[in-house]
Amino acid sequence: MTMQQQVKELVASVLQKAEAAGGLKSVYLVACGGSYAGLYPARYFLDAESTCLRVAQYTSNEFVHVVPKGLGPNSLVITCSFSGATPETAEAGRVGLEHGAQVTALTAREDSPVARNSSRQIFFGLGQEARPSSSSICTALRLAAELVQQTEGFPCYAAFQDALEDKIDMAVSRARAHVTRRMEKLAQKYQDESLYYVVGSGASWGAAYCQAICMFMEMGWLQSSAVHSGEYFHGPFEVTDQETPFLLLLSEGRTRPLDERAQRFLEKFSKKLIVLDAKELGVSVIDKSVAEYFCPVVFGEAARVFSEELAKVRKHPLNIRRYMWQMEY
Amino acid sequence: MTMQQQVKELVASVLQKAEAAGGLKSVYLVACGGSYAGLYPARYFLDAESTCLRVAQYTSNEFVHVVPKGLGPNSLVITCSFSGATPETAEAGRVGLEHGAQVTALTAREDSPVARNSSRQIFFGLGQEARPSSSSICTALRLAAELVQQTEGFPCYAAFQDALEDKIDMAVSRARAHVTRRMEKLAQKYQDESLYYVVGSGASWGAAYCQAICMFMEMGWLQSSAVHSGEYFHGPFEVTDQETPFLLLLSEGRTRPLDERAQRFLEKFSKKLIVLDAKELGVSVIDKSVAEYFCPVVFGEAARVFSEELAKVRKHPLNIRRYMWQMEY
Numbered sequence: 001m002t003m004q005q006q007v008k009e010l011v012a013s014v015l016q017k018a019e020a021a022g023g024l025k026s027v028y029l030v031a032c033g034g035s036y037a038g039l040y041p042a043r044y045f046l047d048a049e050s051t052c053l054r055v056a057q058y059t060s061n062e063f064v065h066v067v068p069k070g071l072g073p074n075s076l077v078i079t080c081s082f083s084g085a086t087p088e089t090a091e092a093g094r095v096g097l098e099h100g101a102q103v104t105a106l107t108a109r110e111d112s113p114v115a116r117n118s119s120r121q122i123f124f125g126l127g128q129e130a131r132p133s134s135s136s137i138c139t140a141l142r143l144a145a146e147l148v149q150q151t152e153g154f155p156c157y158a159a160f161q162d163a164l165e166d167k168i169d170m171a172v173s174r175a176r177a178h179v180t181r182r183m184e185k186l187a188q189k190y191q192d193e194s195l196y197y198v199v200g201s202g203a204s205w206g207a208a209y210c211q212a213i214c215m216f217m218e219m220g221w222l223q224s225s226a227v228h229s230g231e232y233f234h235g236p237f238e239v240t241d242q243e244t245p246f247l248l249l250l251s252e253g254r255t256r257p258l259d260e261r262a263q264r265f266l267e268k269f270s271k272k273l274i275v276l277d278a279k280e281l282g283v284s285v286i287d288k289s290v291a292e293y294f295c296p297v298v299f300g301e302a303a304r305v306f307s308e309e310l311a312k313v314r315k316h317p318l319n320i321r322r323y324m325w326q327m328e329y
Numbered sequence: 330m331t332m333q334q335q336v337k338e339l340v341a342s343v344l345q346k347a348e349a350a351g352g353l354k355s356v357y358l359v360a361c362g363g364s365y366a367g368l369y370p371a372r373y374f375l376d377a378e379s380t381c382l383r384v385a386q387y388t389s390n391e392f393v394h395v396v397p398k399g400l401g402p403n404s405l406v407i408t409c410s411f412s413g414a415t416p417e418t419a420e421a422g423r424v425g426l427e428h429g430a431q432v433t434a435l436t437a438r439e440d441s442p443v444a445r446n447s448s449r450q451i452f453f454g455l456g457q458e459a460r461p462s463s464s465s466i467c468t469a470l471r472l473a474a475e476l477v478q479q480t481e482g483f484p485c486y487a488a489f490q491d492a493l494e495d496k497i498d499m500a501v502s503r504a505r506a507h508v509t510r511r512m513e514k515l516a517q518k519y520q521d522e523s524l525y526y527v528v529g530s531g532a533s534w535g536a537a538y539c540q541a542i543c544m545f546m547e548m549g550w551l552q553s554s555a556v557h558s559g560e561y562f563h564g565p566f567e568v569t570d571q572e573t574p575f576l577l578l579l580s581e582g583r584t585r586p587l588d589e590r591a592q593r594f595l596e597k598f599s600k601k602l603i604v605l606d607a608k609e610l611g612v613s614v615i616d617k618s619v620a621e622y623f624c625p626v627v628f629g630e631a632a633r634v635f636s637e638e639l640a641k642v643r644k645h646p647l648n649i650r651r652y653m654w655q656m657e658y
Contacts, residue, residue, distance in 0.1 A: 017338055033563025034413035050397040054383045056376045062530060065583045070380040088559070096537045195552055201391060212554075213564035223524055225541075225554030230388035230417070234362025235542035235657060238550055238651055254394045267657050300491070322567055329562060329594050 001123070003134055004142065004161065006025050010120055011146040014102050021100075022071035025326045028053040028101075029069065029140070030063045030092045034214045035106075040206025042144040049148050053225020060088035060181050064095050070088040078143065080136055082125060083172065093117030104168030106139050131163050132172040132297050135155055136208070141293055159287035168294050169284045172301045175281040179302045180309075187273060187309035193245050193272070194222035201230055201298070202247035204278075207296035207303065209251055215307040219318040229258040232281060245272040247306070249299045253292025254276040276302050277306040332463055333490065334576030339449055340475040343405055345397070348567075350402035352430075355383040356476065358398065358469070359392045359421045360409040363543045364435075368409050368466030369535025370625050371473035378477050389417035393424050404430040408470065411454060411467055413441020419622065422610070435468050461501040461626050462493050470622055488616035496614045501630045504610040508631045515603055516638035521561075522601070523572050523585050524552035529578035529628070530559055530587045533566050533607075534631065535579055536625035544636040547645070548647040558587040566594060574601040578628045581607040582621025605631050 020025040026204040027046060029039040035060055039198045046055040054070060055157075062081070071077070077096035081089045084105070090113035097117060105118035108125045108187070115121050132138060132216040142164060148154040154196040196216050200208035216224035227236045227250075246266055250259045266273045281302055286294050311318045323329060330340075347353040351438055356375060365388055369414040375384040383399060389408070400406070404423035410418045413434070419442035425432040428448060437454045444450050453468040461467060469528040495594035525545050529537035531615060545553035556565045558577075559568040569575070575595055579588045595602045607624045615623050640647045652658060 033560060034393070036560065036563070048395055048397050051401075052383075053436035054381075056384070059557055059563075061559040061587050062557070065586060066377050066531065068377050073381075086563075116391075155638055184450055202395065213556075213560065218567045223552065223554075223568060223573070225552075227542075228391070230390040231362060231365065232367070232543065233386075233549035234415075237658075238547045238653065239552060240652070244552070255391055257394060258390050261658075265652075323569070323598070324567065329566075329590075 002124040003139070004164065005125070007122065007142045007146050010104065010122065011143065011150050014104070014120070015150055017102060018074055024053065024076060024151065026070045026072055027067065028063065028075060028077045028096070029055070029057040030060050030200040032060050032075055032086055034087070034210055035080040035082065035089070035136055037206045037210035037214070039078065039140050040209065041137050041203035041293055042078065042140035043291055044203045045141060045144045047306040049154060050152070052152055053147065059085065059093040059097070060131055063092045064088060067095060067099065067295060071096065071099045071101055073100040075105045078106065079103060079114055079118060081114045081138065082108050084109035084114040086114060090114045090117045095219070099188055104143070106136060111242045131169045132203055132273040132301070133166070133169050135296050135297060135298070136156065138168060140165060156287070156289040158205050160290045163290055168297055171282045171285050171294070171298055171327045175298045175302050176305060178281060179276070179305050183309045186306060187313050189308065190245060191270070195226050195234070196245045197225055198247045198249070199227045199229050199232055199259070200234065200251065201228055202253060202255035202295070203293050204249045204251045204296045204299055207299040208324055210300060211247065211303045215304060218324070220310060220316060221322070229255070229262045240266065240269045242271040244270065245274070246270055247274045248276070248296050248321045249295070250275055251292055251295045252283045252296065257290065275308070332453070332468070333335045333493065336416070336451065336471045336475050339433065339451065340414055340472065340479050341435070343449070344479055346431060352403060353382065353405060353437050353525055353589055354403040355399045355405070355479065356359060357392065357397065357404060357406045358384070358386040358559070359406055359416055360388050360418055361389050363539055364409040364415070364418070364465055364541070366535045366539035368407065368469050369538065370466050370532035370622055371469035373471045373479070373532045373535070374470060374622055378483060379481070382476065389415065389421040393417060393422045396424060396428065400425065400428045402429040405430045406430050406471065407435065408432060408443055408447060409435040409469065411442045411465065413438035413443040414444060416554070419443045419446045423532060426569045433472070435465060436648070446628045460498045461630070462495070462498050466624060466626050467493060467497060467622055471632055485618040488620045492615040492619055492623055494502055497626055500623070500627050502632050504627045505634060507610060508605070508634050512634045513589060514640050515635060519574060519601070519644045520639065525574045526554055526556050526565070527576045527578070528556045528558050528588070529580065529582050530557055531584035533578045533625045533628055534579045534624050536628040539629060540576065540632045547653070549636060549639060550651070558584070558591045559590045569595065570599040570614050573599065574603070576603045576632065577605070578624070579604055580621055580624045581605040581612045582624065585623065602630065603635070627631055
């Protein structure tokens with residue numbers, strides 16, 4: 001069974017079970033760190049495309065401590081953790097089940113606490129399936145699109161499936177090839193920088209957040225912050241100068257004007273601007289009506305290449321940690 | 330008429346008008362920068378306390394470009410801008426009206442674009458009313474509590490009103506007196522720092538965001554980033570060392586365990602940790618059942634004192650700007 005068939009059946013089954021509670025009303029997206037970022041495009045999608053589902057995203061431990069009053073038999077909790085071992089996310093799943101909610105776990109590991117604390121599981125990122133189209137972002141987007149399609153219909157469903165079928169995989173592999181040489185050079189140029197702002201919008205705010213907290217802070221021990229392109233002019237832009245590096249994710253789709261406005265300003269006042277343009281990265285193979293939702297997948301790959309090249313010149317491998325895996329905390 | 334009476338009547342009128350469209354279904358909180366941060370506690374409140382309203386928060390320009398499909402006659406758009414002059418927020422109000430939604434503007438200025446592009450207005454922060462209880466945070470919280478009270482009932486409504494009546498004003502004025510001497514000393518100690526992480530949770534993530542993007546970045550030209558206490562251990566904590574300053578907002582209420590966990594870690598691995606503890610700042614005069622929602626008001630004041638003292642020793646007044654008010658962008 002393909003992942004798409006599996007997700008389709010899973011959603012049908014969730015909706016059927018929720019019938020007894022008056023129908024599905026709320027969707028809670030719950031995860032931590034990189035997985036939180038992975039769920040963000042699905043949240044952005046549901047906020048934009050659903051007219052009937054209540055949607056909220058929580059970092060797992062906040063969900064555990066501030067159980068929303070709306071959590072119950074008419075809720076779906078979507079937890080996400082690649083390893084399935086994130087304790088707060090496993091606990092969030094348990095809390096969901098305890099309140100009678102349906103819990104769908106997105107994880108790579110069947111024998112994991114996150115998988116155990118759920119009523120249904122989608123295993124992603126495994127073996128042959130480890131393509132971008134089965135990343136956490138795409139798996140959560142699949143689920144979100146299917147939820148809208150089966151509740152009220154999603155007019156761009158066919159284009160969305162087409163993107164997931166193979167176009168996103170193609171786009172990501174081309175994006176990597178396209179940027180590698182450029183990123184090698186940029187890593188040389190930027191090797192002594194200690195701080196990066198990552199600017200993005202729409203679904204790709206999730207990619208900006210992931211690049212800031214996972215790639216730069218966690219894996220590079222570099223100072224970083226994700227800034228929404230729409231918020232940039234309302235405070236953050238005052239730190240712009242010739243010395244401060246900015247990585248701008250220029251999305252394809254409806255929020256591109258927000259990114260372009262930040263780009264125009266940064267090109268004028270910053271000498272250290274790196275632009276990743278979704279158009280140049282090949283997102284255009286995906287139908288315009290849904291391309292924006294897939295930009296974060298492509299940005300994630302391209303920005304990762306920058307971090308990989310930085311890791312080489314800085315001699316700071318991406319897999320070393322000061323605290324994580326080293327101690328209890 | 331008190332602000333509370335005004336908000337009560339406004340919500341009754343919103344709900345009555347929405348009846349014709351099948352009842353109020355969605356609430357969109359839309360603003361930029363400091364006003365976005367001001368609306369955040371209301372969003373957190375509605376996510377936690379409402380079981381029927383769909384809630385989403387947008388930075389204004391994203392709302393304008395990605396009009397959610399749920400926007401219509403059964404939606405309430407809450408826009409917020411102190412000056413009422415923020416173009417993106419005025420445009421968001423216009424988009425709301427164009428789609429048949431009810432738009433309530435929170436602003437200080439009657440003759441402003443944001444006020445004009447709305448169906449109802451609440452004027453806050455004016456003259457004698459310029460107390461914390463009529464700040465953007467409290468005004469939005471009033472509206473949110475009233476929405477829950479009049480749709481499904483809010484069990485802690487009386488305690489909430491009691492906090493808004495005078496306790497929050499008392500707490501904020503005491504907090505300022507309580508921290509001033511300490512902040513003078515800290516500003517001396519930290520005067521040469523160029524970067525601050527601001528860590529917080531719950532409703533106070535909004536205060537962390539405001540302190541980072543408005544007080545540090547915009548007004549201090551200092552590098553900064555807001556980090557959710559629950560996310561800290563999932564990436565950001567790897568930048569923790571003896572040299573990096575952290576400002577931790579230790580909330581009262583359900584998310585305090587998240588903040589305390591970050592505190593324990595930071596006390597061990599950071600030499601530059603500033604803790605603002607809501608308990609010590611006097612939030613405890615507010616009933617425990619609702620205190621967490623008001624923490625951001627108290628943190629906003631106390632952290633502002635730090636920025637004011639920093640401004641003095643750094644000889645960088647809070648009202649100077651490089652770009653804002655200086656040019657078109």
